Amino acid sequence: MDIAVTGASGLIGSALTASLRADGHRVRTVSRRAGSGPDAVRWDPAAGELDPAALAGVDAVVHLAGAAIAEGRWSDDRKRELVESRTAGTALLARTLASLEPAPAVLVSGSAIGIYGLRGDEELTEESSPGDNFLADLVQRWEAAAAPAVEAGIRTTYARTGLVMARQGGILGVVLPLFKSFLGGKLGSGKQWMSWVTIDDEVGAIRHLIDTDGLAGPYNVVAPEPVTNAEFTAALGRAVGRPTVLPVPSFGPKALFGGEKAELTIFASQRVRSDKLAASGYTFRHPDIDTGLRAVLGEGRA
Numbered sequence: 203m204d205i206a207v208t209g210a211s212g213l214i215g216s217a218l219t220a221s222l223r224a225d226g227h228r229v230r231t232v233s234r235r236a237g238s239g240p241d242a243v244r245w246d247p248a249a250g251e252l253d254p255a256a257l258a259g260v261d262a263v264v265h266l267a268g269a270a271i272a273e274g275r276w277s278d279d280r281k282r283e284l285v286e287s288r289t290a291g292t293a294l295l296a297r298t299l300a301s302l303e304p305a306p307a308v309l310v311s312g313s314a315i316g317i318y319g320l321r322g323d324e325e326l327t328e329e330s331s332p333g334d335n336f337l338a339d340l341v342q343r344w345e346a347a348a349a350p351a352v353e354a355g356i357r358t359t360y361a362r363t364g365l366v367m368a369r370q371g372g373i374l375g376v377v378l379p380l381f382k383s384f385l386g387g388k389l390g391s392g393k394q395w396m397s398w399v400t401i402d403d404e405v406g407a408i409r410h411l412i413d414t415d416g417l418a419g420p421y422n423v424v425a426p427e428p429v430t431n432a433e434f435t436a437a438l439g440r441a442v443g444r445p446t447v448l449p450v451p452s453f454g455p456k457a458l459f460g461g462e463k464a465e466l467t468i469f470a471s472q473r474v475r476s477d478k479l480a481a482s483g484y485t486f487r488h489p490d491i492d493t494g495l496r497a498v499l500g501e502g503r504a
Contacts, residue, residue, distance in 0.1 A: 205412070206243065206257055208232040208295065209266030209312070213371040214363075218264060218405045230260065232267070232295075247291035252298045257306075262412045263299060266312045267291050268344075272376070276336075276463045285340050292347035300354035309351045310411045313360040315397055315422060315474045316466070317341035323395070326474045328362070328420045337466050345420070357418050359411045364397035364424035364474060366404055367498050373398065374438075374498065381438055387448040389455070392432030394471035397424040400488045400498055410484045422476045426489045434491060441495040 205222055209215040210231040219229050232243040232252075245252040247267070257263070269287040274280050292311060299305055318326045319333010332338050345360050352358045366372035373396075380386050399407075407423045429437070439446035456464040480486070488494035 203261045203412075204228045204230070204259055206230040206232055206260045206263045206306075207266065208245075208264070208291065209268065212266060213366060213368055213401070214312075214404055214408075215264075215266045217368070217401050218266075218408055221405050221409065230257070232257075245291075245294070247287070247294050250290075250294055252294055254298050254301050257298065258302060260302075260306045262308045262310070263295070263306050264310045264312075264408060264412070265292060265295055265348075268312065271314075271316075271337075271467065275460050281336060285343060288340065288344040289347045292344060293350070296348045296351040299356060300350045305354055305356050308357045308359070308412055309348065310359050310361055310408055311345070311348045311351075313345055313362045313420065314341050315362050315364045315424065315472050316470075317345070317362060318472055318474065320466070320470055321473070322471050323473060326422075326472060328422060328478050335466055336462065357415075359417055360420040361408055361411060361423045362420050362474075363404060364399050364422070364428075364472070366401055367398055367494055368401035369498050372401065377438065378442070381442050381444050381446070384444055385448060386435065386439060386442075386444055386446050387450050388432045388435045388446070389450050390431075390452040390469055392430060392435065392449070394431050394469055395428050395473035396431055396434050397422075397428040397472050397474035398434070398491070398494065399424050400494045402487050402497060403494075406487060407479060407484055410479075410482070414482060417482055421479045421482070422474050423479065424474045424476050425491075425494060426476055426480065426486055427491065428473050429491050437491045437495055440492070441499050 210219045222229050230241045243256040269284050316337035319338040435446045455468045488497050
């Protein structure tokens with residue numbers, strides 16, 4: 203297949219691009235930085251610039267670009283950047299794809315489980331109502347921006363991703379150094395739910411959404427077995443051979459990152475189910491936290 207990927211240099215994008223190319227697919231990388239070679243496509247979402255000719259003939263598009271949620275404190279300017287980097291880019295891409303003849307068969311657009319808001323112990327599915335906070339509003343607007351592609355008849359799916367586990371990035375990129383330094387512990391009460399997915403399953407699920415005819419709309423891309431933060435902490439401690447006796451008081455991260463950001467990311471409780479993805483035929487490589495951590499970190503201890 204001929205597949206275009208935005209955000210190809212990010213954690214998920216780089217893993218996806220490598221996987222696709224390893225299987226012989228052509229991948230066009232769409233970036234704001236001018237690249238070299240026939241498969242490098244330049245765009246400027248803020249300026250509304252994307253040459254339709256550069257995407258002519260693509261079979262599928264995976265859209266992962268957007269400013270990193272985890273970086274920086276959430277000032278008003280930063281929050282505006284987080285929203286606009288997703289809505290402007292998605293709308294530009296969707297309009298451009300809708301103008302192509304022929305149009306690509308499928309658009310897999312990045313999304314996030316943040317759409318559900320803070321729901322405690324409630325089990326959440328794609329049918330659950332959206333939440334009522336900054337991240338929930340951001341994700342709703344992000345998904346809505348893909349409307350031109352949907353209206354043009356392009357099969358459009360939204361990969362609502364949870365906490366991605368990769369050795370060098372995602373959630374482990376934040377907490378693993380602490381655990382290796384004997385500073386790992388549960389965050390706050392540890393009762394908050396963490397809906398996670400390994401990078402291998404993230405890539406596998408996106409490829410499944412590309413390849414499976416008839417799949418459209420939102421799909422939760424999280425492992426079948428979410429865990430509480432206390433359970434995650436214990437599992438990671440076992441995986442790296444470190445004690446987990448030092449809890450992290452909530453006031454620390456809130457002072458460091460700001461109360462709103464800490465509440466909606468570090469201490470968020472989202473118990474998300476992926477039954478819809480499984481029912482569509484996807485088989486998770488790493489369905490439980492111990493299997494997932496062994497796959498990401500290797501069998502040996504740090």
